[in-house]
Amino acid sequence: MEGAELYSVKWYKGKREFFRYTPKEIPALKSFVVAGLSVERPLSNGSHLTLMAVEPTATGKYSCEVSADLPSFDTMIVSSEMEVVDVPVTKPLITGIKQFYRIGDVVLGNCTSYNSKPAANLTWLLDDKKVCPCFATEPWKEAILHAFVPGTSSCRRA
Incomplete structure (x- = not known):
């Protein structure tokens, strides 16, 4: 995919898409409702994703899918687990x-x-x-x- 023109970048939590960057579309950024996730749109683009005020329910498997534009539409997807922790707010x-x-x-x-x-x-x-x-x-x-x-x-x- 190196050297190919970018078609889209999509982010998933589990199997649910919650963010998409498609540079040739207007608007280029789209976010979708997934419980417990809130995308910080001004800080998110084709290479960065920022989530705001995450809760422990945001723990799970995240995937980033990158697709090249015509003619190949080659696609790569990479996944990783993320755990959100609550640290104690007071001393023991x-x-x-x-x-x-x-x-x-x-x-x-x-x-x-x-x-x-x-x-x-x-x-x-x-x-x-x-x-x-x-x-x-x-x-x-x-x-x-x-x-x-x-x-x-x-x-x-x-």
């Missing part, structure tokens, strides 16, 4: 930790991160060292620290 909340402990005391603390997708990974640090590498949290789960002062520590998931 730590509860249950006291300011002072005596040797031999048990430290039991709770760290909770809210409203992220996928769920945030929570890791406890003690003096800048990982206490336990066992946290791969699930939505609405909490990471709990169970440690003895000083010495070894263990952790469990809620």
Whole structure:
């Protein structure tokens, strides 16, 4: 297709077309309604596509189809998965930790991160060292620290 004149560029989410650039048509840019997608038309053209205010529902398979003009109408299509993530808007909340402990005391603390997708990974640090590498949290789960002062520590998931 190199050197051929461009006929069209089309974008799909799954099997649904949501954007088309056809330079010989008026208007050259067309967008189509697909739930959860909003094209930023001034920033989109035959080589760039900009989506505005994407939500997690925009996660999925996207395809770009490029077609050459006459006489060949050769077409190439490339697809890729895109995942939209929601990062936490607040810091994790730590509860249950006291300011002072005596040797031999048990430290039991709770760290909770809210409203992220996928769920945030929570890791406890003690003096800048990982206490336990066992946290791969699930939505609405909490990471709990169970440690003895000083010495070894263990952790469990809620």
